[in-house]
Amino acid sequence: MEAIAEPRLDMAAKGGGVTVATPVLPEGLSERGTMAAQRKLLDAMLAETGQPSALWYYSPMAMAFSSHLTAKVVVYDCMDELTAFKNAPVLLPLMERRLFKQADLVFTGGVSLYEAKKGRHRSVHAFPSSIDxxxxxxxxxxxxxxxxxxxxxxxxxxxxxxxxxxxxxxxxxxxxxxxxxxxxxxxxxxxxxxxxxxxxxxxxxxxxxxxxxxxxxxxxxxxxxxxxxxxxxxxxxxxxxxxxxxxxxxxxxxxxxxxxxxxxxxxxxxxxxxxxxxxxxxxxxxxxxxxxxxxxxxxxxxxxxAGSWDKTWASMQKMMRDVVLAKSAAGERRGQRPAATAEGAVHV
Known part of the structure; x- marks a missing residue:
């Protein structure tokens, strides 16, 4: 097995404009060291690619190395109640509270999860799983x-x-x-x-x-x-x-x-x-x-x-665009110059 001396990102183009960046870290890093290394790698990548227009979170634990980032729209795609899983990280509830504060939209992977989360954020929406x-x-x-x-x-x-x-x-x-x-x-x-x-x-x-x-x-x-x-x-x-x-x-x-x-x-x-x-x-x-x-x-x-990934994504995308438009309108009312629409998104 390869010994890793320095943290690095392995980049893989997946087609359709999607690139997957996988952090590869040395063994033996502390939890704080692991998060610091991932933050440094993420910042270095964005220095080359430019800041994202959207941040899409699947796990609140990613907040530990990305909470300093800003974007036109922040999405928390909550597919499971991760705090209930075996060996869940101790910091997970804290990270989720932080993500709720930062997120513009929360999507849930089912109705029960929606019912559990709807009182914790102003804009929670249920999107039960679609399939191929x-x-x-x-x-x-x-x-x-x-x-x-x-x-x-x-x-x-x-x-x-x-x-x-x-x-x-x-x-x-x-x-x-x-x-x-x-x-x-x-x-x-x-x-x-x-x-x-x-x-x-x-x-x-x-x-x-x-x-x-x-x-x-x-x-x-x-x-x-x-x-x-x-x-x-x-x-x-x-x-x-x-x-x-x-x-x-x-x-x-x-x-x-x-x-x-x-x-x-x-x-x-x-x-x-x-x-x-x-x-x-x-x-x-x-x-x-x-x-x-x-x-x-x-x-x-x-x-x-009645359901498909195309319909699901179309609904999600409309909500994201509405958030960006609402923020731009609010900025204009405050006398700020509206931000140009960008296409890039980072999933964390």
Missing amino acids: AAHFARARREGREDPADQASIPHPRLGFFGVIDERMDVELVAEAAGLRPDWHFVMLGPVVKIDPASLPRRDNIHWLGGKDYQRLPDYLAGWDVGIMPFALNEATRFISPTKTPEFLAAGAPVVSTAIRDVVRPYGDNGLVEIADGPRDFVDKAAMLMERPREAWLAKVDRHLA
Whole structure:
């Protein structure tokens, strides 16, 4: 492994005008040293590229090295209640309070998260996850080749994909697999923040590890039911799983535990079955295997057609432009020269 003597930024152009700058830091830096190094790298980059017109935050912890920056519009894209996650940084609540003060707009990744944050900022807006529907719809095509590590697994197959961490109810998975030893549970995703040895081991549970995004439709095409066995705990209280509409776009019937943003709207609208406990989980899955899919798929497609990343971004972009225009108008009223519109944005 390469030894890093001095902090540096690795720059990678991703197309569409997007460049990803990844800080690479020496081992052994203190927390203060880590933040100071990132601030220095960020300032050096902006000295070359020019100051951004927008700052877009995914994590409040980035405030520790970027709170001195200014921009025409500052966005906090709050996708999870990060303070509830295992091993969350101690300073995270403080950094989030600072970000709320600096942000012009707060976007949340679900309705439950919106309800939790709406009283903390003047302009909070819910944008439940959209998806690349065309990508996952590839799973509906006939004749897709089963991936090699899945091909030998018998049917019926119940599948999950995503990060495997404290948000998964591994005991539910174990008990469901025990209730139906003739079913096979295909579990895709990296194991994070929990001990892999704690995962249940049965002949009909298959932990296949992380998979490339491009290959996911090939795996989903071979599943009889999609499962979302989330634990009901602090880490899942405000989640809005993107995999819900991804399963639906793939044409996979889904059974989930009672995550609020899955119950509303997917459970309430009959798009996803909501289960309470292992026995109910397997009973709902058995029902889905027998249920005709044509009418259900038509309902799914009508629901998915109402949302897309293009529509989501168009709404976000309009709000950002309104903020810039309002600031310019306020500056003119104070006798200040309005700032020219710039295109650059920094995501931190």
